[in-house]
Amino acid sequence: MCCSHGVIPRSDPRFSLLPAITAARASTHDPFLRLYVSTRTRTRTGFGSLRARAAVNDGSVAAAPKAVSFYDLLGISETGTLVEIKQAYKQLARKYHPDVSPPGRVDEYTQRFIRVQEAYETLSDPRRREMYDRDMVRGLHLAISARRRFQSDEQMEERSEWKSRWQGQLTELKRRSMNKDDRGNMSWGARMRRQRNGASDEV
């Protein structure tokens, strides 16, 4: 039984701003999911304000109470191919086009149509899709237009990640290079270095 002290119950007010997890998901006692959820709360403070900012600026953030991912919107899996995306889009576009929508539900259908359109545009372009997938990890479902605003912040975070990574690599390289030219290493370069260092020692 996994420890429960680190897990925040779903009813916690901190969750109110998060996109809703569907009932099916929340009911599983999957520890990974709980961690996933708690990770998201931790990142929320970093990005929630950005979402709010984006929402205020653009309004193109997916509606907060029912933020479905673009994949769910089109009804395909996250690993859907371009063909599948196209098919799904064509189907839904035909269904929700304002001209063929039943009278009285024109607005709702138009909204959906626009969202489907957005989803298709994002997912059909491989670069945008990649960026969208990355955002999804963090629990954000943003159209590409809202994204640009905090792209520089994201870049900053990425850069600092890179920095810690290469600093680690440098220390590792230093450690390796201390032992590189031991007797055991018979590579051509090691032999030449030993020769050269041996020669300079003798002088």
Added chain:
Amino acid sequence: MAVTGGSVIRLNPSISPYPTAPRQSICCRKQFYVRASVGGNSDGEKGGKMMIRREKQGWKIDFSGEKPPTPLLDTINFPVHMKNLSAQDLEQLAAELRADIVYTVSKIGGHLSASLGVVDLAVALHHVFNTPEDKIIWDVGHQAYPHKILTGRRSKMHTIRKTSGLAGFPKRDESIYDAFGAGHSSTSISAGLGMAVARDLLGKSNNVISVIGDGAMTAGQAYEAMNNAGFLDSNLIVVLNDNKQVSLPTATLDGPATPVGALSSALAKIQASPKFRKLREAAKGITKQIGPPAHEVAAKVDEYARGMISASGSTLFEELGLYYIGPVDGHNIEDLVTIFQKVKAMPALGPVLIHIVTEKGKGYPPAEAAADKMHGVVKFDPKTGQQFKTKSPTLSYTQYFAESLIKEAEVDNKIVAIHAAMGGGTGLNYFQKRFPDRCFDVGIAEQHAVTFAAGLATEGLKPFCAIYSSFLQRGYDQVVHDVDLQKLPVRFAMDRAGLVGADGPTHCGAFDVTYMACLPNMVVMAPSDEADLMHMVATAAAIDDRPSCFRFPRGNGIGAVLPPNNKGIPIEIGKGRILTEGNRVAILGYGSIVQQCMDAMGMLKSLNIAVTVADARFCKPLDADLITRLANEHEILMTVEEGSIGGFGSHVSHFLSLKGILDGPLKLRSMFLPDRYIDHGSPQDQLDEAGLSARHICATVLSLLKRPKEVLNFN
């Protein structure tokens, strides 16, 4: 840091009296700038002075049309002057370098954005390493402008790519700081390894640094070199400059080109792998659950996990034996300097690959925004990036080729086109727009392109390989062994044949007649104008039982009458044509040089000499009837081609000797490119240097007619 007299450093400009103040952004509270005054007080001066300012997010350069004041760069004549600069000075130097490069290239044209992308790298390299003892090898070399500026050639930068000026690529003859000549790609690691091994054998201890781009990484030679480097384990630093621009120009007609090949996506994955990040986020979550004291342990776990699930690309280099460091922000000079210093200080380094991420055209907003990133430009306006393209009455040969290929492909759906990362240069971007599924960009891999085309041909398709004449040299064995030996109908469209102008000898297509016409099964042809080019495209499409090739030069058409609807008609193979009739002297030209022959004919007409000018069209098979007729009916026969020895002229002379015609009274002379490399310059200057201009042809005719001095009538 030496600051030239007259420069002023000020803090907090809210009370600044300078009239140019309004341009400063209000949000930056702390802002200091270096304002350089050229001689005396220029307080009252407005507009004109380019300001290089340091703001919170970085350096801001105002690009006006004037020569930028570069106080710090003015003190740097050689890399040794950079040794004592602080990190901030280096950043200022980079900003000034950018301003200088934009200003210089805007006046004369050249390669812009590649140089801008590596300014920070060049500054960091020259600051940390001691050139010329330490060797820096730039792959391809068109990005070496900052390197040239920093190594004593700043005063000559305005002559770059011009006759008798600086070369557009590194050149050993030009400076000791240019360690290796470049022009074709992917040679830097091989050369660097050679220099490293030589250093080891001679007992020296300098550093060797090879700078290679992600585009050049798609070529096999880079892997051959890395494989060998990993095996030899000699100290070598490879800097992989990754700006996600694999093909040239880095755009299709519709926008930025998506990187070609599996490799680019592997590199992109290193930078951001979503699944990997998901896993890492989860792992981080787990470790934070465990609690703070165990966090160090968790960090260790994370490190090892990273090694196991690490981004897929880095293991490729590790497996080849190079230690991978990165990705690193290629525009952060401080980071770059730190890494280089640490790497330099290590005793037993072995081969190391430092993966830096840069943006092509960084620091100049119009280049960053352009779809092709302003890779190669003509003169432009620095403020807007608008290029001053001269209007020409005719299109370039490349465009005529692309147009006629599209027309052929419209009636025959077996026609496919292949190029090696040169969609814009070969004109196949147009083909790609029209037939996206029938155009293949294989990356910088000419050898693969040729054999790939051969494979397509075995299944009955009609592949057109559009590769520059000098780049096809790289795939020559494949042409011989895979295409010609098996007699597969692959068509080679060799653009940039002959002299190419500003790019110089590295890009000069001097040898293609020689190396193609000596192959037993190859049909070799060359059009003399754009209409003939279209007909030859159709002819090549029709030749289905053997390989064929045709060559055409850089430059614009002459205004010939095009066939209706741009659709060529196949011409009879092995048949040339006579353009003008004359007596005593026959000039047989091959390729676009026929135009120079026609000019010469006009000049000789003014001296009352009527010469026959013929266009051979085919080097293989030769038009035997035409040549025999010309030989029998004239005293003097001259062949002219824009190719090296062993080409068209050789074939004609062998033919005539075999037929016994050389035993007779005929005087045979061949004009071809001289036995030396022609330096870069304007096309007319190069033709003059090579001795193939209309005037030279006249001179040869006149000297054969025993009237040599009359050539002085022409200037």
